Amino acid sequence: MRSFLVAVLFAPLLVAAVAVDTEGPTSTKIALGRRADSTLPFNVAHPGTTPAFIRPAVAKLLPVKQVAGLLSATTTQVDSLLARTAADLLTTTNSVVGGLTNTVNNLLCGLLGCVTIPKTPTVPTTPVSGPACLDSTYNDTVISSLFNYGGAGTTVFLCPGAVINLQNAIWMYWPNQTLTTGTGVLGAIIGDNRATLVVQGSSQSVALYSSDPGRDGATVKNLIVNGNRSGLGWLSTGGALLEMGGTNSGQTVTNVKAYEPRGWSALHMIEGNGLSCTGAVVTNNQIGPAGHAPSGAQQFRRKRDTGTYAPGQWADGISLACRNSVVTGNTITDATDGGIVVFQSPGSTISGNTIIADQRQLLGGINAVDYYPYGGPYTNTQIINNNIVSKSSMIKIGMAVGTLSWGSYNSTDYRTSAGTYSNNIFSSGNDGYFGFGVTVAGITGGIVQGNTFVGANFGGVLTGACILPIPTFGPLYQNPYTTPSTTLQSSFVDGGAFQFAICTGPGDQIITGLSQLA
Numbered sequence: 001m002r003s004f005l006v007a008v009l010f011a012p013l014l015v016a017a018v019a020v021d022t023e024g025p026t027s028t029k030i031a032l033g034r035r036a037d038s039t040l041p042f043n044v045a046h047p048g049t050t051p052a053f054i055r056p057a058v059a060k061l062l063p064v065k066q067v068a069g070l071l072s073a074t075t076t077q078v079d080s081l082l083a084r085t086a087a088d089l090l091t092t093t094n095s096v097v098g099g100l101t102n103t104v105n106n107l108l109c110g111l112l113g114c115v116t117i118p119k120t121p122t123v124p125t126t127p128v129s130g131p132a133c134l135d136s137t138y139n140d141t142v143i144s145s146l147f148n149y150g151g152a153g154t155t156v157f158l159c160p161g162a163v164i165n166l167q168n169a170i171w172m173y174w175p176n177q178t179l180t181t182g183t184g185v186l187g188a189i190i191g192d193n194r195a196t197l198v199v200q201g202s203s204q205s206v207a208l209y210s211s212d213p214g215r216d217g218a219t220v221k222n223l224i225v226n227g228n229r230s231g232l233g234w235l236s237t238g239g240a241l242l243e244m245g246g247t248n249s250g251q252t253v254t255n256v257k258a259y260e261p262r263g264w265s266a267l268h269m270i271e272g273n274g275l276s277c278t279g280a281v282v283t284n285n286q287i288g289p290a291g292h293a294p295s296g297a298q299q300f301r302r303k304r305d306t307g308t309y310a311p312g313q314w315a316d317g318i319s320l321a322c323r324n325s326v327v328t329g330n331t332i333t334d335a336t337d338g339g340i341v342v343f344q345s346p347g348s349t350i351s352g353n354t355i356i357a358d359q360r361q362l363l364g365g366i367n368a369v370d371y372y373p374y375g376g377p378y379t380n381t382q383i384i385n386n387n388i389v390s391k392s393s394m395i396k397i398g399m400a401v402g403t404l405s406w407g408s409y410n411s412t413d414y415r416t417s418a419g420t421y422s423n424n425i426f427s428s429g430n431d432g433y434f435g436f437g438v439t440v441a442g443i444t445g446g447i448v449q450g451n452t453f454v455g456a457n458f459g460g461v462l463t464g465a466c467i468l469p470i471p472t473f474g475p476l477y478q479n480p481y482t483t484p485s486t487t488l489q490s491s492f493v494d495g496g497a498f499q500f501a502i503c504t505g506p507g508d509q510i511i512t513g514l515s516q517l518a
Contacts, residue, residue: 053270054239056206059144059171065089067145070138072130073157080151132183133159140166148173157182158195158223167201169243172210176217179208194257196224205238205263211246211270218244219252227261234292234313238263245269245277245322257286264337265316266290269325271343271373277322284329291315291336293361314363317355320345321373328352334360338367339388342381344374344416351385357393357432363502365398368421369406369442371414376403378419378446386424390432394460396502397436398426399451404442404482404499408467415482416443423450426475433457433512435504437475440492442482442499449489451476456514461507470503471495473510491516 068086076082134142134157143164146156148171155178158164162181170179181195197207207225210218220242227241241261244251251269258266266287269280292309317332321343327350332339339355339362342348355365365388368378388398400406401421403414426437434456440448458473471477477495478488 053243054237055211056169056204056209056239056243059148059168060141061148062141062145064145064149067142067149069130070134070142070146072132073134074146074150074154076150076154077152080149080154082146082149082151082154085149131159133157133181134162134164135159136162136164138162138164140164140168140170143179144168144171144173147171147177147179150174150177152176154178155180159183160193160195162195164195164197165200166197166204166207168204169206169209170197172208172215172218174214176219177210177215178219178221179223180219181222194222194224194255196226198226199228199232199241199262202232203235205235205261206241206243208242208244210244210251211248211272213247213273215246215248215251217250217252218248219254220244220256221252221254223256225256225258227259227263227266229260229262229291232262234309235262236312240265240268240319242267243270245272245280247272247274247276249277250279250281251322252281252283253285254281254283255285259288259290261290261315263315264291265319265341266335267317268319269322271321271323275323275374278324280320280322280325282318282320282325282327282330285318285331287317287330287332287335289334289336289360290317291360293336316341319343320348320350323347323374325349330354332356334358334362336360336362338362338364340365340386341367341370342378342383343370343372344376344378345381346374346377346379348381350381350383354387354389356389356391357395358391359393361393361506362390362395363397364400364406365395365426366424367397367400367406368416368419369400369403371403371416376414376416378416381419383419383421384423388424388426389429390427390434390457391429392431394432394506395434396460396504397439398434399424399438400501401438401440401446401448402443402479402483404479405439405501407442408500410442410482410499414442417445419443419446421446421448421451423452425452425454426456427454428457433459433509434475435460435473436471436477436501439477439479439495439498439501440483440486440488441479441495441501443486444483445485447487448492449487451489453514453516457509458511458514459507459509460504463503463505465500466503467500469496470498470501473504475514475516477501 064085071086152174153176158181271277291314294309294311314337316338317335318340324347330353333356453475476492478492480494481497
């Protein structure tokens with residue numbers, strides 16, 4: 001086992017940053033109301049693929065000698081290029097000091113008539129300490145350089161409270177690298193004084209990238225990541241704020257606040273080459289706001305956004321495509337596309353998360369609707385024990401299951417299959433409501449049981465994008481023609497041959513305060 005080194009080097013070497021039955025007593029059945037115009041991108045003649053992945057610009061790197069003096073703000077292995085370069089610079093510095101001492105002694109003795117030249121004084125072997133963490137004067141170039149030269153196992157520490165402005169994504173390069181707030185080997189922060197990464201590049205959407213092969217175990221923790229959409233605007237081709245996963249295993253995101261991505265998601269765990277991504281862990285993060293509903297979609301029922309937004313600017317909170325992963329303990333607030341979107345991710349568990357729609361309209365709380373990239377199977381995927389809350393705005397579907405919950409292409413060739421979608425809780429605030437609690441359409445097999453509603457409100461209107469028939473707004477609906485072999489809790493209602501249930505828009509409430517156990 002190779003040892004780790006916490007380096008201390010000369011300060012001058014530092015580089016400045018150069019969702020029940022609707023017959024209950026509290027429910028009211030009505031005819032569907034007026035239609036409202038809305039533009040949605042999902043009513044397609046063929047199921048759409050996962051969002052196009054665009055690799056961020058390659059990181060700019062500094063020469064290793066320019067960042068070697070920052071070794072004390074990292075942990076790295078003693079034989080890494082970064083550590084070896086730092087040691088070489090130390091040796092050179094000591095040699096120069098010794099040489100200068102000899103020169104001065106010779107000169108003085110010549111002037112004063114000395115006969116014997118004194119021995120060169122011993123230069124201290126413990127140099128002046130470098131920084132224990134990177135403060136606000138450093139940038140993405142410095143951090144990427146430290147990861148590149150530090151090798152496997154390198155941790156880079158950002159100072160508590162530091163604000164790191166980025167012109168490009170930070171790249172990780174080797175297995176088991178970590179970016180965190182902390183001070184040197186202690187790696188600890190007090191309270192919530194996390195360092196903040198801020199996207200500043202005019203064409204930048206990705207703040208951190210670890211999806212290329214060879215990045216097993218990459219970890220991001222104890223950070224705030226500001227995508228800066230409010231300052232720089234939406235990028236139609238922008239990637240996720242955190243682009244992770246890929247052809248790797250065991251990547252982790254924990255205790256990270258990530259918000260306002262310029263692209264389509266705040267956190268993307270991508271499937272990797274040959275669907276090889278496995279074992280991602282996403283825990284105890286705070287995600288959102290993320291994205292905007294278009295201005296013409298009546299974004300809020302009682303609260304209005306003053307901005308003007310063209311269609312297409314929705315964004316996910318967490319987008320999971322990595323198999324055998326765990327997503328738990330996260331709070332996603334004011335995402336606009338899917339709070340959590342599960343791209344099959346076979347073998348994964350999504351539990352104990354809270355999705356809240358407060359100031360922005362949300363299309364789907366948890367979405368299990370995509371056919372790609374695995375070709376439909378949610379084998380051993382469990383979406384269980386989550387809380388979906390329409391606090392002050394509309395959630396069109398609390399939990400959407402199957403391709404026809406979200407799309408209109410009705411073909412047995414494009415069905416999802418399997419998975420467990422159970423024991424989730426749906427509730428509303430005074431001003432919030434759902435269009436539908438849980439919709440099941442376009443899935444073969446699977447288990448949907450034990451989902452409950454506590455003080456949940458339902459309402460909305462049809463829009464010009466709707467394809468009739470659409471069921472009355474309410475908690476639990478299935479399309480019986482497209483859900484063969486699916487096990488459903490008894491309170492599910494036959495919604496007819498419905499599809500594309502996200503076509504609805506905000507409107508007057510029709511059911512309020514509904515509570516029903518599974």
